[in-house]
Amino acid sequence: MSEPHNRLRLVRAGIDTYQQPVVYMHRDCHVCRSEGFTALTRVLARSGDREVIATLNVVVDDHLALNVAALSEAAWQVLKPDPDAWATFSHAEPPASAAALRAKVFGQRLDDTDFLALMQDAVANRLSDIELTAFVTACAGDRLDNDETIALTKAMLAVGERIEWGGGPVLDKHCVGGLPGNRTTPIVVAIIAAAGHRIPKTSSRAITSPAGTADAMEVMAPVALDIDAMRRVVEREGGCIVWGGNVRLSPADDLLIRIEHPLDFDSDGQLVASVLSKKAAAGSTHALIDIPVGPTAKVRSAAAAASLEARLLVTAQALGLHLTVMRTDGAQPVGYGIGPALEARDVLSVLRNEAEAPRDLRNRALDIAGALLDAVPGAEPGKGRAQAHMLLDSGAALAKFLAICEAQGGFTEPKPAPHLRPVLANRTGRIERIDNRRLARIAKLAGAPGSAAAGIDCRVRIGNSVRSGEPLFQIHAQTPGELEYAFGYATAHPDVFEIGAAG
Amino acid sequence: MSEPHNRLRLVRAGIDTYQQPVVYMHRDCHVCRSEGFTALTRVLARSGDREVIATLNVVVDDHLALNVAALSEAAWQVLKPDPDAWATFSHAEPPASAAALRAKVFGQRLDDTDFLALMQDAVANRLSDIELTAFVTACAGDRLDNDETIALTKAMLAVGERIEWGGGPVLDKHCVGGLPGNRTTPIVVAIIAAAGHRIPKTSSRAITSPAGTADAMEVMAPVALDIDAMRRVVEREGGCIVWGGNVRLSPADDLLIRIEHPLDFDSDGQLVASVLSKKAAAGSTHALIDIPVGPTAKVRSAAAAASLEARLLVTAQALGLHLTVMRTDGAQPVGYGIGPALEARDVLSVLRNEAEAPRDLRNRALDIAGALLDAVPGAEPGKGRAQAHMLLDSGAALAKFLAICEAQGGFTEPKPAPHLRPVLANRTGRIERIDNRRLARIAKLAGAPGSAAAGIDCRVRIGNSVRSGEPLFQIHAQTPGELEYAFGYATAHPDVFEIGAAG
Structure with missing residues (x-):
C-alpha cells in the first residue's frame, strides 16, 4: 500500500540525536492528522527499498513546511534518500522482541532465541531508547544469571561482524x-x-x-x-x-553502552x-x-x-x-x-x-x-x-x-597545554586517600578529552608526605577560562586528597 | 559564576518533544566546545531566576546560528525567557535521587524519603527519559511491595496540588x-x-x-x-x-504514564x-x-x-x-x-x-x-x-x-461520520470470542480518537448467532482513505470475531 495520504518529501534536519532515529513533522501536516501521530509516536518510514523506525518529534511553528518530514542524522544515514525522495509513514508495529523484553522486565529468564531477537531488533534500530533502557534496567544487578550472560554475549556477537585472522593465537x-x-x-x-x-x-x-x-x-x-x-x-x-x-x-554493545553510561x-x-x-x-x-x-x-x-x-x-x-x-x-x-x-x-x-x-x-x-x-x-x-x-x-x-x-598513519609527539596552574596542599601531612572520581572530574572541567592537552599532572601518591602550600597536582588547560573553572572546582573540594596527621 | 564562555541567546525551536525538555545547540558553538557537550549531554540552563535541565541535541548544519540555543516547547515553558534573553549552560549534576534510583534498579527496597526525592526530581524535570524509564522498569512486575506502593502513592500526592472541598463525602x-x-x-x-x-x-x-x-x-x-x-x-x-x-x-503520574504506555x-x-x-x-x-x-x-x-x-x-x-x-x-x-x-x-x-x-x-x-x-x-x-x-x-x-x-461551556449533540462501511461475517455460526485489542485497533485505523466521529459500531455480542454475509460491525470514518485503511486491516484479520459452529 502506498496511499498518497501518508507520503511526505524527505529533508535533512541536521540534528544529531546520538544514534536514535528521530523524524520531525509539522503538527498540522496531513500525515500527522490522518495517521493520528503525536509526539513520541514510533513511526515506520519507508523510502525506496529502505526503512527505518523513528521517534516522532512534532514541529509546532512554521520552521517546517507541511509537505515534508525532516530526518535526524541517524535516520538520514539509514534511509540514505535521493534528492527530493519521498517516504511513506505508518505506525510501527511493536518489535518482534517486545514479548521477550516484557518477560525480562517481569522477572522471567530469557533463552538464546530471546536474546538474539532483542539484539537483532536493537541493531536494526527497531527498539526505542525507552525500550533499550527497559532492557538494560531489567538486566541490571543480579538479574542475568550465567546462562543468560552467555546467551546475551553470543547474541551480541551474532549481530555484528567477526574478524577472522587465520590460524594461531590472537x-x-x-x-x-x-x-x-x-x-x-x-x-x-x-x-x-x-x-x-x-x-x-x-x-x-x-x-x-x-x-x-x-x-x-x-x-x-x-x-x-x-x-x-x-x-x-x-x-x-x-x-x-x-x-x-x-x-x-x-554494534549491539555500542547501543547498550549509550544507555548504560548515563545511568x-x-x-x-x-x-x-x-x-x-x-x-x-x-x-x-x-x-x-x-x-x-x-x-x-x-x-x-x-x-x-x-x-x-x-x-x-x-x-x-x-x-x-x-x-x-x-x-x-x-x-x-x-x-x-x-x-x-x-x-x-x-x-x-x-x-x-x-x-x-x-x-x-x-x-x-x-x-x-x-x-x-x-x-x-x-x-x-x-x-x-x-x-x-x-x-x-x-x-x-x-x-x-x-x-x-x-x-x-604517522607518529606525532604530544604537545603540552599553554595554561598551567598548581593546586596546593592546604595542610601538612601524609596522603591517606585519593578520590579518583573527583580527580577525573577536575581533569574534565579543565577540558579533557575535548582539548587533548588538558588534564591533570599529579605526582603525589598515597603514603607520600606533603607540606602545606606544596603542589598536589598541576591543572593543564587550553584556555584561561577552563583553567579557572577547573581550579575553582578543585579548591572547592579540598578533600580530593585526604591528608592525615604529619608523618 | 556567569562566565561569558557558557552563555547563549535563547530562541524557540518550536519542537514538541512531549514533556522532555530538549536544547538544540550547534556542534561548533563555543559552549559545546568549552563545556565538552555532546549529543544527549544533560545540560543545566539558567536564565534569570529560572532553570531547567534539558537533554542536548546537537545541530550539525547551518539551520542554527552559533550564538544561540534553541529550546523545545517543554524547555521553553519552564524558562519562559524574555525576548533576546540569554542563558548560561553547564553540565547538570546528577539528580539528588540518583542514589535511590540506582538502589531500586539493583533490587533494594525504597522508603518514603526515597520515593519523595524521586517524585520531586521527576516533576522538576530533573530526570531524563532514560532515568524515568529505569525507574518505571525497576518498579515493574512485583518489584514494589505494599509499603513501597503506599510510599510511592503518597510521594506522587505530595508533589502535586490537592483539591480541598470542605466537609462531606466526595x-x-x-x-x-x-x-x-x-x-x-x-x-x-x-x-x-x-x-x-x-x-x-x-x-x-x-x-x-x-x-x-x-x-x-x-x-x-x-x-x-x-x-x-x-x-x-x-x-x-x-x-x-x-x-x-x-x-x-x-503531575508525577502524568510523567510516568508517558513512559509506561509505550512499554x-x-x-x-x-x-x-x-x-x-x-x-x-x-x-x-x-x-x-x-x-x-x-x-x-x-x-x-x-x-x-x-x-x-x-x-x-x-x-x-x-x-x-x-x-x-x-x-x-x-x-x-x-x-x-x-x-x-x-x-x-x-x-x-x-x-x-x-x-x-x-x-x-x-x-x-x-x-x-x-x-x-x-x-x-x-x-x-x-x-x-x-x-x-x-x-x-x-x-x-x-x-x-x-x-x-x-x-x-454548553452541550453539543454528537455528529455522525460521513463514511460508513460494514464488515461482514465470513461464516455462519455463534460468536465465541471477541478480540477487544484488535477491535480497538480497527477503530483507531478508522481515525479515532483524532477524528471524533470515527470508530466502530458493533451490535453483535458473544453468544449471538450470525450468518455468513451479515454485518459484524460498521466502520465509521471521516475520510474515504481512513475507511479503506481500517477496512483493509479488518478483512486481513477475520479472527477478531471467533465464530463457532452454527448454533
Missing part, C-alpha cells in the same frame, strides 16, 4: 575502567607485537572519563581506522591500537557481555582482563572482583576464549598524567626508558604483558615478565610502537 | 481500562450528582485506545477546564466530567499509585474502582484481579480513602460504539431512556452508581441501585447531565 587485553591515567594498553601492545605475537587492539574513547585509550593514542597517531585499514596494520606490524567506534565490532549501571552480566563480545568479535583467542579494585574505582571490593572474575571466566569458556583475569590495586591513579596528551607523554616516557618515567605505569604494563606472554600456547610458564622486561629495556617495544604509529 | 469512580466502549462515567456522574452528592470527575484522553472518557465527553461539552473552572462547575452542579490533563492533579507495562504497584494518587489529589473520600476481567482486557484473570484488588484496598486504607472495588465482565466491548462520538451517542441514548439504548452499558452504569450510593455514609445498604434506577428512569440524570454540560 592476543588481547582489556581494563575494567575507573582508574584515571591507567594507560597500559599502548605499552602492552608494543611489547606483545615486539615479541612476535598478534594483538589487534580496539579501544574506546572517553564517555564519562577524561580520556579513553583511543583519545590518548590519537594524540600520537590516527586511530579512526576502518576494519580493512586495521587489518593491514596488524598484518604488517602484528599489533594496532585503533578506535573501536569506526570498526563497530559489537552509571555496571552490572556484572552486562559488563561481561560487553567486554567479551568485543574480544570474540575481534577474533581474539587469548585475552587478559585487568580489574583495578579500590574504593573509588569501578570495582570497589574484593568480593565484587571475585564475582565479576567468576562470571568472566565461565562466559569466556562458553565462547572458547582463553581468559586470564588480573586484579590490580585501584586505590589511586596510575602514571602522572590524566588527560589524552598527558597520558600519551607518560606512555612514551615508559617506552623510552626515561629516568623520570612513572614506575607504577611501567610495572603494570610489564605485569600484563608478562601474563599474556605466559598464556600463549607453548610458552614456558613464568618467563613472560622477564621477556617483556627485556623487550621494553632493549628499545624493541619503542621501535614497534613507532612502527605501529607509522602504519596507522 | 465521590469518585475509575475503570482500570482495556475495554472498548465502556463509557459508564458520564452516566454515573449524572446519577450521583442528581442524587445530591459531589462527584468531581477528571478523566483522561486516549493514549493507546480509540477513545478516553475525556474524548467522548468533549464531543458533548468542553472538557479542558482548569482547576478553578472545574471547582465552579462542581459547586453549581455537584459533578463534572473534565479532562485531567489541564487540571494536572498528579505497555501495567504492574500492580504503579497502577495503584497512579489511580489512587489522582483520586486523593482530587479530594475524593469515597471511590469505586471497576476492574473488567477478560482474556483481552487489561486484567486477564481472576487471580490477577484479586491481587490488584488487595493492593488497591491496602493502599486506599493508608491514604484514608474509602474504596469499593467491583470486578466486571471484560470479555467483550460495552455499548455499541467505539470512538468518541459513537460512545457519546450511546451515553445519551442511555440517559434518554431510548428503547434501543445498549442495555449492557446501562446496567453497568446502574451497578456502579448503586454501589457508590451504598458507600456514602448514612446510606441504607443495598438501596443504592434502586435509587440510581429511579434517577435514570425519571430523567433526573439526563437533566443533571445537560446542566453539567451547560456549566462546562
